[in-house]
Amino acid sequence: xxxxxxxxxxxxxxxxxxxxxxxxxxxxxxxxxxxxxxxxxxxxxxxxxxxxxxxxxxxxxxxxxxxxxxxxxxxxxxxxxxxxxxxxxxxxxxxxxxxxxxxxxxxxxxxxxxxxxxxxxxxxxxxxxxxxxxxxxxxxxxxxxxxxxxxxxxxxxxxxxxxxxxxxxxxxxxxxxxxxxxxxxxxxxxxxxxxxxxxxxxxxxxxxxxxxxxxxxxxxxxxxxxxxxxxxxxxxxxxxxxxxxxxxxxxx
Ligand code: PGA
Numbered sequence: 001x002x003x004x005x006x007x008x009x010x011x012x013x014x015x016x017x018x019x020x021x022x023x024x025x026x027x028x029x030x031x032x033x034x035x036x037x038x039x040x041x042x043x044x045x046x047x048x049x050x051x052x053x054x055x056x057x058x059x060x061x062x063x064x065x066x067x068x069x070x071x072x073x074x075x076x077x078x079x080x081x082x083x084x085x086x087x088x089x090x091x092x093x094x095x096x097x098x099x100x101x102x103x104x105x106x107x108x109x110x111x112x113x114x115x116x117x118x119x120x121x122x123x124x125x126x127x128x129x130x131x132x133x134x135x136x137x138x139x140x141x142x143x144x145x146x147x148x149x150x151x152x153x154x155x156x157x158x159x160x161x162x163x164x165x166x167x168x169x170x171x172x173x174x175x176x177x178x179x180x181x182x183x184x185x186x187x188x189x190x191x192x193x194x195x196x197x198x199x200x201x202x203x204x205x206x207x208x209x210x211x212x213x214x215x216x217x218x219x220x221x222x223x224x225x226x227x228x229x230x231x232x233x234x235x236x237x238x239x240x241x242x243x244x245x246x247x248x249x250x251x252x
Pocket of ligand 1: 012170174175176177178212213214215233234235236237
C-alpha cells in the first residue's frame, strides 16, 4: 500500500439491515473505532437507503462515515422509487457507491449510466465509489484487462479527482463466493487501473483503488498489502462489527 494514499475500508450492507439490529452493529463498530483517536484509514458503512439517516446519527462525531449504495442521475423529479445524491447527502451520507456489479446486472446499468450517477454524486457533494470488475467468463476468456479499461474509461465521471472519486475493483466472480484472485492477479489489475487513470486524471497517483470480493478478516492483510490496493469494499463481512473490525484493523 502506498504511503501517501489514505486507505478506505468500506462496508456495503446491500439489501440487509433492519433498524434495531443495524444500530447495534454500528454502535459496536463506532465503539471499536473510538479506541483510535487518529486512525490511519477512513472507515465507511453503506447501509440500505432506509437506514442512512439513522446510521449517520449514530456515527456523528466518530471516525466512521456513512454512504449510499446507489443514486439516481437526476436531482429530483418523477422517478418513483429512486433516490438522489442530494437526498443521500441530506440524510447524512458523504459517499455513494455507483456501478456495483449487482446493479449493473440487476438494473442493466451501462457505463454511461454509471458515469451519470457518479457525476450526480459529485453534484450532490458526495464522493463517488465507482465499481468495476470482470465476470468469470470474461476472466476465462482472457478479457479482464480489456473489460476493466472499458469500464474505467467510460464510467469515470467528468471532473474526477482523487478527492471526489474512489475506484473499487470487484471481480464479479469473487463477490459473495468466498473465492478471491491471487495477490498477483489483484496487483496486475490494480496496476492496470492506475495506468488507465493516468491518462484520464491529473492526480491519478493519489486516487484510492479498493479491492472488493470476499474480503474477510483472514485474507484482508494479504490483500491490503498488495501494491496499489488502497483499501477494501466489503460485503458479507461488513454486516457484523466482529467480522468487519479485523478488516479495518489491518489499516488503522
Ligand atoms: P462480498 O461483497 O464481500 O460479500 O464478496 C463485496 C461487494 O459486493 O462489495
